[in-house]
Amino acid sequence: MDFFDKMVSTISSTGKDLGEKAKETADLAKLQLEIRSKKDFIDRQYAEIGKKVYEEKKDMVNSGYEEIFLIKHTYEEIEEIKKEIADLKGYQQCPSCGANVKADDNFCPKCGSPFTSQDDEMDIIDL
Numbered sequence: 300m301d302f303f304d305k306m307v308s309t310i311s312s313t314g315k316d317l318g319e320k321a322k323e324t325a326d327l328a329k330l331q332l333e334i335r336s337k338k339d340f341i342d343r344q345y346a347e348i349g350k351k352v353y354e355e356k357k358d359m360v361n362s363g364y365e366e367i368f369l370i371k372h373t374y375e376e377i378e379e380i381k382k383e384i385a386d387l388k389g390y391q392q393c394p395s396c397g398a399n400v401k402a403d404d405n406f407c408p409k410c411g412s413p414f415t416s417q418d419d420e421m422d423i424i425d426l
C-alpha cells in the first residue's frame with residue numbers, strides 16, 4: 300500500500316467511524332429518551348397513588364404523612380391567593396361553591412348561598 304492508498308483508507312475508515320459514532324450517539328439518545336419517558340410515566344403513577352392516599356387520609360387527625368399536611372396547607376394558601384385575586388378583580392368568592400361573585404351581591408347566583416359580608420360580621424361582633 301503506497302502513501303496515497305493509506306491516506307484514502309485512513310480517511311474512509313475515519314469517515315465510517317464518524318458515521319457509526321453519530322448513529323451510536325443517536326441510538327443512545329433515543330434509548331435515554333425512552334428511559335426518561337418511562338420514568339415520567341412511573342412518576343405519574345406514583346402521583347396517582349399519592350392522590351389516592353391523600354384522599355383517603357386527608358381528614359385524619361394524624362395521617363402519618365407529613366406530605367398530607369403540607370399539601371393541605373398549600374391548598375389553603377392557594378385559596379387565600381384566589382381570594383386576593385378575586386378581591387383585586389372586584390369579586391368575592393362564594394364560600395360554598397367557590398364561584399366569583401360581584402362584591403356587592405348578597406346571594407351566590409350559581410348555588411344560591413347567602414353571603415355575610417365582612418361589614419355584617421363586624422356588626423354582629425359590635426353587638
Ligand SMILES: [Zn+2]
Pocket residue numbers: 393394395396397398407408409410411412
Ligand atoms: Zn356559590
